[in-house]
Every structure is written in structure tokens, then in C-alpha cells.
Amino acid sequence: MLSHASLLDRSPAVAGGTPGRCASCGARGNALCASVDEAGLTALHALGRRRILPSGQVFNWAGDRNNHCAMLVDGMLKVTASTSDGREQIVELLFPGDFVGELFEEDATLTISALCETDLCAYPRIAFERTLEQHPRMERMLLHHALAALGDARARMLALGRRNARERIAGFLLDLVERTGRPAPGGGVRIAIPISRGETADYLGLTIETVSRQLSRLKAQGILAFAKGDRDCTVLREDRLHTILNPV
Amino acid sequence: MLSHASLLDRSPAVAGGTPGRCASCGARGNALCASVDEAGLTALHALGRRRILPSGQVFNWAGDRNNHCAMLVDGMLKVTASTSDGREQIVELLFPGDFVGELFEEDATLTISALCETDLCAYPRIAFERTLEQHPRMERMLLHHALAALGDARARMLALGRRNARERIAGFLLDLVERTGRPAPGGGVRIAIPISRGETADYLGLTIETVSRQLSRLKAQGILAFAKGDRDCTVLREDRLHTILNPV
DNA sequence: CGTATGGTTGAGCCTCCTCAAGCGCTGTGG
DNA sequence: CCACAGCGCTTGAGGAGGCTCAACCATACG
The missing domain is CATH 1.10.10.10 (Winged helix-like DNA-binding domain superfamily/Winged helix DNA-binding domain)
Structure with missing residues (x-):
């Protein structure tokens, strides 16, 4: 089920072609990466680390420093918000191709954890944001993703409230x-x-x-x-x- | 309270300077427009129509064609989702400086209506989206806005669910x-x-x-x-x- | 074989909804 | 000027939906 990427694929990007790890990535088709040009992909590739998260393990805790974001390659994540006394609300479910993390936030407000063994391509958040600035097409894709997530969240608010x-x-x-x-x-x-x-x-x-x-x-x-x-x-x-x- | 813009301010943009209507706009400081360069502002100005919405009137009905978006200049709007049998959930409250509308959607899924007399700067949606493509800084601002709205929506999901x-x-x-x-x-x-x-x-x-x-x-x-x-x-x-x- | 985990089912209770009445203010028309 | 309707808000009584607590079952696992 999981693709066979090594835990730390640091193969150098190939100038002028799709970088090796990306070319074989299961999420290449439907992810953010799908509509990124070669230059952008190369930049992302230089930043990204393939990472496997065992089932149940958390990617990032609410309250911790928000140092990483990722593209979900394979598996499933849940994004949860909690009250101070431990009541939990799953705020989003993440599937292959989805963007993972909270951009432009110093500290994470949400806990993200794996629902099964999960394969993702993780980036340092700040570096990812800088890359974004230099690649408007990536930024546009992310805007689309954010607006879709927002539409989803609103439909769920109706369900939860009414x-x-x-x-x-x-x-x-x-x-x-x-x-x-x-x-x-x-x-x-x-x-x-x-x-x-x-x-x-x-x-x-x-x-x-x-x-x-x-x-x-x-x-x-x-x-x-x-x-x-x-x-x-x-x-x-x-x-x-x-x-x-x-x-x- | 409301600024004294005419209902249809079509004063031509002034090349090389902040267009007249924008310069005096109450939302100029904290709105999307705030971080748009001169060129972008001129482009927006050419598209925008100042519009006053009386209290209670709707800007756009869920289910209607999604032809317009806007910047909220003064007043307040509510964004509502409804079940088929008429239960309502206010999904967001909009204040001066906020972006109004659903981008990249053919049909509106939400109803937007005025909570008091409301002053906004309305744009044809498609034209606005095209302008966006040509002005990455605007797109970035909108991404920030969308992510902030998403964070809000998630906090509200916790409240509504738990x-x-x-x-x-x-x-x-x-x-x-x-x-x-x-x-x-x-x-x-x-x-x-x-x-x-x-x-x-x-x-x-x-x-x-x-x-x-x-x-x-x-x-x-x-x-x-x-x-x-x-x-x-x-x-x-x-x-x-x-x-x-x-x-x- | 014992324990842990996830799921189902039942009994009772509590929070919030439903239905209803009443209050105060505003605007309107006689 | 007053009567009255309409609206927004408050308060009460009663009921229902979903939560809490608890027991039980099936499967997986050491």
C-alpha cells in the first residue's frame, strides 16, 4: 500500500527534468505538485524529506512550534482541535494529495496525527513559505486548496450546528x-x-x-x-x- | 457612519497615482487593497463599483449564479448556510476590510446578506479572478485571508461540535x-x-x-x-x- | 488463557429544544 | 393623542434527543 520511498530520500534533483523521487511519487498526479512547473518542483524537491508516520503517531501537536508542513502522499491524517478539558473535534480528514499543516502561524493550534501508516513529503515551514513566494502558480494552487477546505468547513459547520x-x-x-x-x-x-x-x-x-x-x-x-x-x-x-x- | 460614496462611482483611475475613490476609501488601510501596488489598485479600481446594501438585503443567494464578489468597506454582512427545510447556520460574520464572496465557484452555495446598511466595493467575479492571476501580491493577501478564515472556521467547528x-x-x-x-x-x-x-x-x-x-x-x-x-x-x-x- | 481494544446495547438523566405567554418599545393609522 | 399591531426579547413548562454510565460481546494479541 505504501510506496517504497526511503525514509530520507536525499537524491539530488536532476536539473532540467522531473526529480527522481517526485517522478515516482504516488501523489504526483493529484497533489499541489501536479501543477507546479519544473523549476518549482526542483525547488520543492530540494526542500522535501520523505517521511513515514506510523499509525497513531502525531505529525504535530497543538501548542508546539509550527516548524513543518507536508504533502500527503499515501495514508490518512486527522486534524483535531481540543478543549482545555480534553474534548476533541476532528476538524478535517486528510487524504493523499492534500496539503498538511498551518501556514504563516508561529505556533500550531491543531494536532495532526496519522490514522494509519502514512507516507508524506515534509518541508520546513518557513522555507516552504519562501518558495511559495517565488512560485505564484504554487501559491494559486494552495489558494484553491484553502478555499476548498473553507467550503468544506462551512458545510460541516452547518452539520454541527443544525x-x-x-x-x-x-x-x-x-x-x-x-x-x-x-x-x-x-x-x-x-x-x-x-x-x-x-x-x-x-x-x-x-x-x-x-x-x-x-x-x-x-x-x-x-x-x-x-x-x-x-x-x-x-x-x-x-x-x-x-x-x-x-x-x- | 457610512462613507459618502455615490452608488456608482465611475471616476476614471488616475494613471500613476492612487485612484480617487480608493484614496478616500475607509477600507484602504486594512483591506486587501492595503497591500496592493499601484498597478494592482488601478486594475481593481477599473473593475469595482461602489454599492450600498440596505439592512436586511441580500448580496447573493445560495443557489444563484455566483457573479460578484466584493470588498466590505463599511457595515456588516452575515454568510449563512441552510438545510433544505430552512434551518440556518451563520457560517461567518464579515466586517470592514473583509473579502466578500466565493471565488472559483460557478454557483453560490451560501447566502450573503447585510446586517445593517452596508457599503461595499463590488467586482465581477470572473474579472476579479483574472486580475488576481496578474497580481501575485493580491493573490498572496487573499491566501492569507482564506487561511485566517479557515482557522476561524475550525475554532467554530470545535465550539459547535463540542x-x-x-x-x-x-x-x-x-x-x-x-x-x-x-x-x-x-x-x-x-x-x-x-x-x-x-x-x-x-x-x-x-x-x-x-x-x-x-x-x-x-x-x-x-x-x-x-x-x-x-x-x-x-x-x-x-x-x-x-x-x-x-x-x- | 487473560487482557486489551473496539463495538453494541440498555437504563436513566440532563441539557437544550419546543411551545406558549407576556413585556416593552416603535411605528402607524384612526 | 391614543389604540393597536409588530418585533425583539424574556421567561416558564414540558418533552425529547443525545449524553453518561454500565454491562456485554467479539476479535486480536501477548
């Missing part, structure tokens, strides 16, 4: 269908819930128990099918998920 | 103190809640009644003082608001 548990679960499942759904053999759509019940709860602003109960209820109603405790499931009635999410 | 009513109110009041607080004559900090109870509820993901009750409770506890139904109030015990927001 939707009940059932609607949040329906919306979450529909997001998964849209992002990773594949037709199931016997009809319906197969999806894999990429995170645990607890993480789903932290993502949707609910508790583990409520998430579990709502999923069970969807199963009892024949809308969703899954083996007990399983993250692989198939959506049998996508239409009914839509009517749950959009009532009246 | 904080109770009392904590949300405390956080809201502390935000106002930080943004607009002025020392009160008899001690404490004077603030003006800039929106109605109903809008506060839509902003915090609560109901009008809960907002009202929580404010009354803070008053009864001597933390906050205000006349019945009044939006002007003084925070008597800022420290206690902090301990409400950050328990344990």
Missing part, C-alpha cells in the same frame, strides 16, 4: 459514497468507513454510542448493511439517505 | 471583547453585541431562547451587565468568562 445525529450520519455516509463508493455485486454501493466509531464521533460532534446506535438503526431499516462491528458496509438505499439528509 | 450553550456564549462574548472591547467607566469592558438574539443563535448553533437564558444567567451571576433586551453590555468579570470557556 443537524441531528441521524442527519449527520447520513451526510457522512453520502460523502463516503461520493468519494470512494463502488457498485456492490448485489446492488447498492460498497464503502469502507475509513475511521473507527470513536473517530467518527469526534468528526461528527457526537459520542461513540450515538454513532453506533444510528448505524444500527440504519441497518435495522434496511438502508445500510454491515457485519457487526465492521467498517466495510454497503449502502442499500442511497435515496433514503438523501431524504434523511434533506427532509421535507 | 461546547455546551454556556461555553459558546462565553466564547462569543470573549471574541467581542477581543475585537471591539473598550474599558468601561466603572471597571469592566464595554462591548456591543453586533447582532440580534436570533442571529446570535444562528451563529452559535442554538435557539433564541437558549441564548437569552444564558445571557440572563450571566447577568444574574454578576458576570455580565445589560439592560433588558439591550445589545450594549459590559463584561464585569472577564476572568470568569475565561474559566467558563476553559473548564478544569
